[in-house]
Amino acid sequence: MESLDWGQLPQQLVNGLQLGAIYALIALGYTMVYGVLKLINFAHGDVYMVGMYLAYYTAMQWFNREAMNPYVLLFLMLIISMVGCALLGLLIERVAYRPLRNAPRISVLITAIGVSLLLEHGGLLVFKTSPPPSIAQDVNVFSQTMDIFGVAVTQSRLVVFGVTVVLMFLLWYFVTQTQTGRAMRAVSHDFNTAALMGVNVSRIIGITFIIGSALAGAGGMMNATALGTPLTTFAGLLPGVKAFVAAVLGGIGNIPGAVVGGFIMGIAENLVVWGGLGGYKDAVAFVILIIILLLRPGGLFGSPVDKV
């Protein structure tokens, strides 16, 4: 193993922050759904994948057309990804999860795995996969590199980070300051009592899926645009699992925890690559997961006792 290049460390940390922002966005969806339904929504990573594809098709449709401002195009991509994913999330909840509301939790979990497989493999029918398409780098108008204290930072990393922060602020506002957000917290705290108190639980669950999926869609759009990742229908599998680990790390059901967990995951992954262990990049998430489950199953910010 070669010696570590310390000069690269700040660069890797910045890369980690950007990746972490994406993980955090996906992790929010996991954590919100788990908080309300106590269900690991395995299909969430695939909703993120659909977000990537929606952004790609939007870019294909309108890029290079006259009179289309590039900034407007990016905004349009973001909105279409978010709305499309929100609808998909709602559809999944209605068709697959709602009929099983009173079934054992394991049945719902198996259904979630089934829906995930269905989206990945059924997606082959709908989406272009060979050769794996990617969003043209010209679409991304924030591609210049800036020099901040000796670290090369592309503008798009800053934009991704900024948009993530804005979305998280909106989510925080929604959950803590609005009536619906309060109802959501009530359902998360105690499903049955909330229902008895007159909260429309079905509606709240629907809204949870809509918001969580929209955030995943935003993550997908930003990742696909900023990095130009080649798209396959399996592109959501690993990020999904890693984001889930992030949610567990921060304490599942805990919204700030998911954000912190996401950033930790992104940085950890980049540090492993930096340490010359690139081949184990994907294993790191699982190692963190198992350590956290064994030592502190409630997560960093969760209560230390229950949840398992």
Add this chain to the structure above:
Amino acid sequence: MAAATVTPSFAPGRYVLVRLLSFLLVAAIAFVVERQVVPSLNNYDATLIVRSLLYASLAVSLNLINGITGQFSVGHAAFFLVGAYVSGYVTRNYFDSQDPLLWITGMTVVGGVAAAIAGIVVGLPSLRLRGDYLAVATLGFGEIIRIIVQNQDGKNLSFGGLDLGGAFGLNKIDKLTHVWHVVVLFILIVALCRNLLKTSHGLSFLAVREDELAAEATGVNTTRTKVVAFVLGAAMAGMVGTLFAHHEGFITPVTFDMSTSFLILTMVVIGGTGSITGAALAGAALKLLEEALRKIDQIPAIDLLGYIVSALLVLLLVKTLRRSRFGENGRHVFLSLLGAVALAGAVVKGLALSGDADSGYVRFVGWAMLAVGSLSILFIVVALVRRAGATVGERMLTGLGWAGALIALVGCYVHWFTGVSVVIKVSVIAMLLALAAFTTLSGHGRRGMPAFGAVVALFGSLIVVKMPVTMALHSVPFIEENLKDTLYSPNNLRMAIFAFLLVVVMLVRPIGVLGHHEFSWDLVKRMFGMKHKQQEIAV
């Protein structure tokens, strides 16, 4: 449930005799397979049998953990991998071709032990967790094991320079597996699981599944039970992995990734969580289906869309009929009619396929369809005749049905051997008449079709509804233009089909097709409507 059949009394003499007889029986089966069956098969058919039996064994081994002990493990492919890689690596480097049978037996033990050790390493920490957390932890361990193996390419990331071929995998493993090895291993695994359930250890597995707290209270060491079940399941998967590696001769890490774990899980869940029979049947059937889908030509996109739309339509229809004022009866009439057409379709299609002697595979499918079609007709006939007979008209109808069905059956097989085309036309007409007769009977205020008939009928109605739906789709200009030349390869769709099955089974019958039932003649009779469920006494 299995627990009800436990008899604690042992007669030693009878015990020894039964063991001896079963041993002889297994040996006889192995001998017949190797000497009689295998020489008549071509390479492809033999591979088909081996793979389906191996996956059936995998499903049975996972069923011990997930179904019988009630722990939710989603990383089973990792133990499959450990068995395959350890034994494959040893064979590749040290095999001296002295005594292949002894070697493969030894390797099976080695693979099993290696996987059992992996099972302890994974199981001891993760079995402290429950439910979905256990699922995610096992998923994580499974992926870690695969990623570690994937990095062992003799270069800088390997442990001690171990060379397992990295992402390219191990090749040139001596192909030592014979078909009978796989048959024997399958029988052994099923026998082990079944016999285990008749011991007190097995009962403690079931107790942990039913209620962990109550089990603990009655003195079952739940942690130990869970770990034992986990390690046993892992060891079996390792043995299966050994035979797999020595059958394929070439293994890559990708073969053992998350989707393989999900596939094995799907088999267990669809078959019936906790049912050894269900796991074995679903394992073999899904693997056969997977291999079959590889062989089928590409499907035009419109056909596929037609299937999807008609599946939704049928589900909707059944649901509406159940709620309508025709009630149960209306649904049964509908299902019976569609089932009649479907069975006829299956037999005719089977005949058409089986006539094509060029490809052994197509012939195989033809035979299968023929067998299923005619068997189901026979069973439905028997089932309906038992219920009929109140009035003269009904008796006459019954007679007509019997006669038609018999003519049809005989006609089919005469055609099969002689190839005279008139015979087949006559038999199809006779069959349709028979089915019409029975359908009328079935709707005559009697109880409807047995479970098996209903399943066949649902598939049949899919085929029937699909025809007009596809025609309708063709007439929509937008769809016709966009999808005209699009073809899909069924091979790419196989996991999507399994996933769809998984979701549907979960929504319709979360306990799996067989539930907790094991194979018994009672169950078969009930499925074919020859016997009714005993009236349950309300407590």
